[in-house]
Amino acid sequence: MKKIECLAMILAGGQGSRLGCLTKKIAKPAVPFGGKYRIIDFPLSNCANSGIETVGVLTQYRPLELHTYLGTGETWNLDRKNGGMFILPPYAREKGADWYKGTADAIYQNINFVENYDPEYVLILSGDHIYTMDYSWMLEEHKMNKADATIGVIRVPQKEASRFGIMTTDERGKILAFDEKPKQPKSDLASMGIYIFNWKLLKHYLEEDSIDSSSSHDFGKNIIPKMLDNKVRLYSYSFDGYWKDVGTIESLWEANMDLLKDTPSFDLGSAWRVYSATPSLPPHFIGPHAKIKNSLISSGAVIEGTVENSVIFSGVKVGANSKIINSVIMPFSRIAENVLIDKAIIAQNCEIMTNSKIMSNDGSVIVIAENEIITPINNGKKQVG
Amino acid sequence: MKKIECLAMILAGGQGSRLGCLTKKIAKPAVPFGGKYRIIDFPLSNCANSGIETVGVLTQYRPLELHTYLGTGETWNLDRKNGGMFILPPYAREKGADWYKGTADAIYQNINFVENYDPEYVLILSGDHIYTMDYSWMLEEHKMNKADATIGVIRVPQKEASRFGIMTTDERGKILAFDEKPKQPKSDLASMGIYIFNWKLLKHYLEEDSIDSSSSHDFGKNIIPKMLDNKVRLYSYSFDGYWKDVGTIESLWEANMDLLKDTPSFDLGSAWRVYSATPSLPPHFIGPHAKIKNSLISSGAVIEGTVENSVIFSGVKVGANSKIINSVIMPFSRIAENVLIDKAIIAQNCEIMTNSKIMSNDGSVIVIAENEIITPINNGKKQVG
């Protein structure tokens, strides 16, 4: 096969158990987002738009819906003759079979795949962040710094810093220290989980790590600290656009809300395209008595009631006199008449019967799992995973 | 998704350890065959030609090359919007992850996939047989017989019968007895490993089998005998075309030889298309002093020497004064000048140096593994497995 400069590997195998019932049947990267997207659309579109056309997607947990969605990669322009998108599940060898034991192990087990393309650099991404970013600029900086590895970083509020890998750098961005989820964060520079490595070096570290029985085979916990110990040239690449880890119900809800308002925090309509599979549905229909503001509405929806500050996916029905506020309604859920929904995430194909009321008392986000039927009787039912 | 009548599942996870060094790096269904094919081309083409356009391919062992070859399914016209080809590797669930423990278990673990399409019938195939067959006729017979399950059968020489699952049937094809690899075969009707089941019934048996700890989760060993015990309507469907299990080196070599001669036992050029990925290579070049007879030669090859009774794959080079007899030379292997090869299978990308001689003394088939370099010094080297 053709030698390529930079290949991307997207870690999409995690269960995302903090998303509760939203990931009972599907992998986290397949969770719907923003009216017509799924989370994995973001790293894949970023790759396509950055000119990276060889992408491995590492899957493990409940991949059927994810695999079906990924298809041939055509959605992201990644159905290429040379390269393109490859789904990389765990597999059996002559001597047996291994599941992916950690992020580093997943890449280690696919060294053969990477070697096929003999890349100079490998870009490691995760499948659960919402952002648009041109990786080619990061690669440029990596080359200019003559770095061995470059980590994407973003400033986070000091109080949240202990949830992330936190770095200390010199004025040129060279990384001096890296602490995974420190109790006392020394800075507010957090790792975005985006790494560029010189492949030869990474391969060496992966092989070494694979025989280290004490390792948990994780980039943040094992590979990066070991590289720092060995004085490898590690640089940071600062990103100051919108970036959000949607690993929890609250953050997933917030990220959806960030798309709304007259000037949204995250504007999907900016020049950078986020690709996603477009269903064959007609434009949505707004009924004669509907009222809609500060919302996103996708194709095939029928809105007869009121929608405010909400994200409505394809094929959703909202009946007359119903009111949807501060909520996310995922594809093909049907909201009958006279329903009130406030601050909720309704997963796909739910049916909310007439006169139901879905809102919490304590201000937390309510989640209704896929295919649920909610009647006025069980309507206080709170399902946060 | 759309309801479909009949869905096919191809078992392509086996290692094929009896193919020795040919399957060290690739799964058996990806082994090259017949000058430009791979074994999996046959069941996939049969599906496409039988009008079955929803096909699951169950993979497990070293699937990278197989997955890359399968790609989007476009080669077999199976890149469909509804249905098409799906690769189904083992996967993790909420409660952990399981490898495929047997042929029946592989289907059991993908019940969700099958249920998506809600088929009336499921066709189970294996990925290691060479034949062309119209499954729609078998399905017709299955329906006419009002059978619960139908097994494809072929008459085999009595002496070989103990290698197969052997059936006894009444005059209408109803199966009365089934013995998996019997020492004393009661008939010469062998199972071809092709099953049509009524999906609802099969699902029931798979679920029952999954909790039977004494079962080896195999169709031939467990599911079929249990169905017979329960007086389920099991019918046989007789096939009298060419069919060959290429599970061993000898049979793989024989099947290749069956393609040659003036009227070959198995004619690839018959009306029924076998699809395969076509490389972008020019027509092959026959040099001014070449001599070729009773052979198949594929694109991009350069033949300067003699080729008799052999199958030459794409991009193979045969130097002047070299002689290839009764052999199979897989893609891009280079045979230098003055080499003699007789009754051998040379895997991909080998280099056979000038003056080498590759032939066995005992009439068995010699195999050279992928990427080997053979010099006149190590040339007697025999590599059967």
Next chain:
Amino acid sequence: MNRVIGLINLEEDRQLIKEITTDRPIATVPFAGRYRLIDFILSNMVNSGIINVGILLPQKFGSVLDHIRSGKDWDLARRHEGLFYLPPVCAKNDSASCELSTFYKNIDFMKKSTQDYVLLSGGHTVFNMNFNNALRFHQNTNSDITIIYHKATHESSAPCTVLQCKENGLITDIANHSASYNDANISMGIYLMSRKTFIDIVEYAYERGGCDFLLDGIMRLHNKYNVYGYNYSGYVSTINSIHDYYKTNMDLLNPQIWQELFMDNSLIYTRTKNDIPAQYKSKAKVQNSLIANGCIIEGTVSNSILFRDVKIAKGAEIKNSIIMQGCTINEDALVENVICDKSVTISPQKWLKGAINYPFIVEKNTVI
């Protein structure tokens, strides 16, 4: 239905609808906020199980290739069979090409085909129909040619083809360019016949100087063949004029028709493009309208159809209008009873107003 080959003829009398067909055939006129008219017949064929579809290109075929390309969006991009194009054959003397000569020039292809039947149709009718019942009807009668028709629901002077049928469906008379009356059997211009009959008619009619399949083929040979009519009772609208076009778009604001065409039956496919959900801002007021993805709405919209990527600025008001892809309606503009073709810009405070039965048409790329 994979025993049927579909043929879509895009030659047409373009005079009827000229304002929005300067650069394209009627078949690729944008419709319903997202589609082109040809999407309906193409999707109907595919949803009926037809996997081999030929498109007779008109002279101005650029927009057809651009829209349909390989046929992938209709699942017709196949290694074997699938979509194929029949290029127009320029007649010697006049500039208009002629469907029979194109069929005749490509008759070898039809002769080699393995399908048993031919379903021939135009490309500018709006309907969602599965042809399998019509095929069964064709097989169960001794029909040589089956013409699919629908019942007229109102009188109209616009010319159409009216069929006289016996109770069993046998057609006794065909009147081309007739006026329509209530309950008349209006041909939908869809013909089902065996491949052999199709070839016989094309050869016979072309060799006798014919040009039109219906006039010179079926109508001249009416005595030789059993011609049957099959009644389709769903929603049907054939677009032959700007009036048809405007009215049919407005029909979609009837939820029953919208449901029937797009949601209840099989899906209507179209070229997929990347877009984002429609954005409603804080001052948006939208009622009784179809809104496509990619729209950004800050103003007021009622009884209208907005195609992809339309921007309605603050204070702007859209009423009873069809606004095609990429239009921008600026602050405080008023647009009523208007059809804006693609990429029109209306400047702030401009007022445009047509009549409800005579909409104002703004050409592609105009800035007002």
Next chain:
Amino acid sequence: MNRVIGLINLEEDRQLIKEITTDRPIATVPFAGRYRLIDFILSNMVNSGIINVGILLPQKFGSVLDHIRSGKDWDLARRHEGLFYLPPVCAKNDSASCELSTFYKNIDFMKKSTQDYVLLSGGHTVFNMNFNNALRFHQNTNSDITIIYHKATHESSAPCTVLQCKENGLITDIANHSASYNDANISMGIYLMSRKTFIDIVEYAYERGGCDFLLDGIMRLHNKYNVYGYNYSGYVSTINSIHDYYKTNMDLLNPQIWQELFMDNSLIYTRTKNDIPAQYKSKAKVQNSLIANGCIIEGTVSNSILFRDVKIAKGAEIKNSIIMQGCTINEDALVENVICDKSVTISPQKWLKGAINYPFIVEKNTVI
């Protein structure tokens, strides 16, 4: 090279090679046992990293669509960018369309494009070239327009475009329709320029009544622009006549040329079709020939090129010939110095013989 848009112009003077171009442009003439001539320029563009290629369709474009379709086989079927077709614009008065008017009608498209450069080429040259060095040359000189040329290796009276270059590559004179002499700089008809320069030339030349990009554009504006020549030293053959066609096919029997064109550099892509390996039977005798997949050979073949699915029966003999796809040469026939177009059948015992410098051409579908 994804900053370059490729344009392939299939308008040409078809008089030069008419026998095998009755129904197709030269660009889709079958070549080298498997390819069409256009495969070379298309593959070269793709292999150089160009992902946006426009094809100017000729009047007879059926075979072009049929061969290239969505561009998938060249990896040009993309959701964004990729392959696009520019339909021919019929001039009012004469039947031949004109490349400048087609460019001009599509100039909006070129204006909206995001690429920096345009690489314009014809579609009937056989070569395997990566354009990246030419682009670097273009960038490193102060070139406005770079014309790619090769050195003539022999004298010829066939008309071609001869360039006079200074040592640094600056072109001082362009002679169109010149005879060629040994070592002459023969233009390959490939022009590299900025998108802006391309648009300027098209607008200037078209608005002044021009038709030909070289004659009416570059040559008239030679004083305004710096025009440089870039010398390509690999194998080049432009097919302008049957003689060129025959000779270039025969060139491929030289293993060096076969290697250079198909194996040593990037691959040449073509429409993939399903076929089986060539079958050599017990009486086959084949020497110094190119044999495509799907052939069944029971007879004798020497110094010839057999396309896909050719059958050579027992006792038949083929010498110095080009036999295109699907031909059948029956028992004991003798075929020497012949070009058989597609699907020709030669009956048993027939003898056909042309001259080595004047091959006998048998038209498509003929039975002899």
